[in-house]
Amino acid sequence: MDLPGCDPVRLDRTYAQFALVNRAVAGWRGIYLRQLRPRLSQRTPATLLDIGCGGGDVPVMLARWAALDGLRLGITAIDPDPRASRFAAERHAATGVTFRQATAAELASEGLSFDLVVSNHVLHHLAEDDLPAFLTESAGLCRGLVIHNDLRRSPAAYRLFFASSWPFTGSYIRQDGLTSIRRSYTTAELRAAAPPGWAVLRHAPFRNLLILDKGRAHA
Structure with a gap:
């Protein structure tokens, strides 16, 4: 789906189906409740940036x-x-x-x-040499x-997605998902690649969270 000449109809169907996949298994509800919501207020506006937003379903959910x-939250979502x-x-115009x-x-x-910066399924798309610059930009x-x-x-993640992704026909979901799992980091690999100050947390199901808390670092 990253190729410039891919079928545009199939690509749009992929973006639409990603909304179902992310809602079911990306774990953003837990991230919102435990990590994001405590930093939001009913009185003071906060801002959030989603980097590499794809079809836009994650920022819309947030x-x-x-x-x-x-809670008062203004969201900007970007994708190149x-x-x-x-x-x-x-x-998502409305x-x-x-x-x-x-x-x-x-x-x-x-x-x-921005007060908060997030991304979803971006890290495994980066070349290893590009990760430090991406993290520096997001931190900045x-x-x-x-x-x-x-x-x-993990082998379990690959087997589970292989078995459960058959219904997503007419899109790049199955092909892209299996490739993405193969390219993604284990927890140990991501911890080894992360710069000082970044923390890596395991998150269900089959997710890593790479986190930089600048407020805590300054404290």
């Missing part, structure tokens, strides 16, 4: 949960791929999330910063907490 809890940005902006076709480096060059854009949620490679 915005909806915050609104239901009466024009196809993803177009899909997200069109599909959600209040701001979608942009941009990179983290471009936002940094504009002098922007954040005043508080950075959370990168990614797949955790």
